[in-house]
Amino acid sequence: MEEIGIGKRFVNGGEDELEEVINLYGEKLLRYATAILCDYHEAENIVQEVFLSAYQNRNTFDGNNLSSWFYKITYNRCLNQLKKRKILYFHEIRSEILPEVLPEKDKGLSDETLRALQKLKPKERALLYGRIMDTRSYEELSQLTGSSPAALRKQYQRAKDKLVKYLNFEYCRKESKYEQI
Numbered sequence: 001m002e003e004i005g006i007g008k009r010f011v012n013g014g015e016d017e018l019e020e021v022i023n024l025y026g027e028k029l030l031r032y033a034t035a036i037l038c039d040y041h042e043a044e045n046i047v048q049e050v051f052l053s054a055y056q057n058r059n060t061f062d063g064n065n066l067s068s069w070f071y072k073i074t075y076n077r078c079l080n081q082l083k084k085r086k087i088l089y090f091h092e093i094r095s096e097i098l099p100e101v102l103p104e105k106d107k108g109l110s111d112e113t114l115r116a117l118q119k120l121k122p123k124e125r126a127l128l129y130g131r132i133m134d135t136r137s138y139e140e141l142s143q144l145t146g147s148s149p150a151a152l153r154k155q156y157q158r159a160k161d162k163l164v165k166y167l168n169f170e171y172c173r174k175e176s177k178y179e180q181i
Helices: 002-012 015-037 040-056 066-085 111-118 122-133 138-145 149-180
Strands: none
Touching: 002 015, 002 066, 015 040, 015 066, 015 122, 040 066, 066 122, 066 138, 111 149, 122 138, 122 149, 138 149
């Protein structure tokens, strides 16, 4: 398995291995952090901190499942950052949840969608992102969050249902504005 090989090399390696993992995971972690933080520049800083921290503490890593280790560090750093700034909203979500709201060609989110996403907790947004955008299994997400796969399934369904409810409210509110005009 390639990931185990890079994980073992990273533990014992130097700057070449760091560069290799940055090339392998950098963009993925940046999208993940941006989705949680909703701020590209802030996410860039977090991902840089993640790689620096991981490199400095690589001797504590067992070399297995490098991807999960990086995602877990990123997740925790993002939550800490959100606690600092107390602004909670989500950047992207695929049309799998809301096909009528986000057609495939649509690249961004409406104001109504952002307002609905702001009502979710960061952990809910991270779970939705992990399942939808990163297409991670519940087992993989379990390793990241420490929750059981069964608990994550329920949390995911609840988060998805809450988002749909909030979106229905936002779009009904939008439609009623247009009817008044």
